[in-house]
Amino acid sequence: MKLPRRRFLHLAGSAAALPATAPIARAETSAPTLPALDPLVWPLVTSLPSEARTFSGHTDTVLDIVGRFGSPASLVIFTEGNHLMVLHSDDILGAFPRWAKSQAQYADLALDNVMLLTVPQPIVVATMRAGAMALGNLVLDFSRTSGYYPDIVMAGLAPLQTLRKLGVIEPQARVFSKNRGRALLVRKGNPLGIKGLADVARTGARLAQADLVEAAARNANIASVEALVGKSVAEAVFAHEVQHFPGRLGITHRDVPEMIARGYADVGLTQYHLISYWVRTFPDHFELIPIAGAENFSVRIGFGRVVDPPRPRAQRAFEEFFFSRARDVYPRYDFARMNDEEYGVAMKLD
Numbered sequence: 001m002k003l004p005r006r007r008f009l010h011l012a013g014s015a016a017a018l019p020a021t022a023p024i025a026r027a028e029t030s031a032p033t034l035p036a037l038d039p040l041v042w043p044l045v046t047s048l049p050s051e052a053r054t055f056s057g058h059t060d061t062v063l064d065i066v067g068r069f070g071s072p073a074s075l076v077i078f079t080e081g082n083h084l085m086v087l088h089s090d091d092i093l094g095a096f097p098r099w100a101k102s103q104a105q106y107a108d109l110a111l112d113n114v115m116l117l118t119v120p121q122p123i124v125v126a127t128m129r130a131g132a133m134a135l136g137n138l139v140l141d142f143s144r145t146s147g148y149y150p151d152i153v154m155a156g157l158a159p160l161q162t163l164r165k166l167g168v169i170e171p172q173a174r175v176f177s178k179n180r181g182r183a184l185l186v187r188k189g190n191p192l193g194i195k196g197l198a199d200v201a202r203t204g205a206r207l208a209q210a211d212l213v214e215a216a217a218r219n220a221n222i223a224s225v226e227a228l229v230g231k232s233v234a235e236a237v238f239a240h241e242v243q244h245f246p247g248r249l250g251i252t253h254r255d256v257p258e259m260i261a262r263g264y265a266d267v268g269l270t271q272y273h274l275i276s277y278w279v280r281t282f283p284d285h286f287e288l289i290p291i292a293g294a295e296n297f298s299v300r301i302g303f304g305r306v307v308d309p310p311r312p313r314a315q316r317a318f319e320e321f322f323f324s325r326a327r328d329v330y331p332r333y334d335f336a337r338m339n340d341e342e343y344g345v346a347m348k349l350d
Helices: 005-009 081-087 096-101 121-130 157-165 197-203 212-229 231-237 252-262 272-281 312-323 326-333
Strands: 075-079 114-118 132-135 138-141 152-155 172-178 182-187 267-271 286-290 300-305 346-348
Touching: 075 081, 075 121, 075 312, 081 114, 081 252, 081 272, 081 326, 096 312, 121 132, 121 152, 121 157, 121 212, 152 157, 152 312, 157 300, 172 312, 172 326, 182 212, 182 252, 182 272, 197 212, 197 231, 212 231, 212 267, 252 267, 252 272, 267 272, 272 286, 272 326, 300 312, 312 326
Parallel strands: 075 114, 075 152
Antiparallel strands: 132 138, 152 300, 172 300, 172 346, 182 267, 182 286
């Protein structure tokens, strides 16, 4: 099943095409506007030829597609982007080729071009439906005939169920991670003195969170905050939400830190491990503020196998490798530790 190409190219930027969320109450006062910080220049995660011209700035920069187009793909993984810092790491994709070489049944695999798509779950689903994604003027072909169709999809239950209904993944996924719930992102020095959700409400802080492209994540944020502090305080927390800024992508793991750095918002709300990653990446820009009780609203990610994968041996090799170490690796990146009853359990999709 494919979306018409023209409709797909506008999907990620069109809030009208996505579900609406409940109205957000407006407070009477808001925090004073803070000056912008230095722009965020994200670090690159790939090894590039020494003579290749690299664009790593604020335009013509692609962060959430990793790999070499024009060369045969060794393995292709489509995943929600919130655990990109783990997949990109030396602990996972950095170690996978070496591990495969040490295994007799996989030693002959060429694994020099493992490709990742790390974007919000609705965009993962849309890309698989359409077989394409547009980056400005560039359209990338991800159809089966392109050579870059995925072997593995990593996502939450609902997106995986959608893909199962489309017949593109197997009927059962496996759980591999659990987050620590949500936290708050503030500027370095915490100029508003925010120590928790009540302070967001008290100060009238302008809040950044997932937009309508990630409607499920946005609704889950609102529901968890209401459960933690009650509806009236929650309404004040979201009263000064900043829902748009020029150039917003609809990708939480890029948009929210950009909003804080540029002075569009005072506080960000998203998953704990994402904020921890931003603080490690930009230590002069940001601080993490924990939310008491947030761990009771954790989210799990599942590992889904694509039906008739283009690279079946690489798919099997990565799954074996990944589940041999993910339970120990993910907590190093501020995910929650999983016990035997949680890790690797079946996620039924039918």
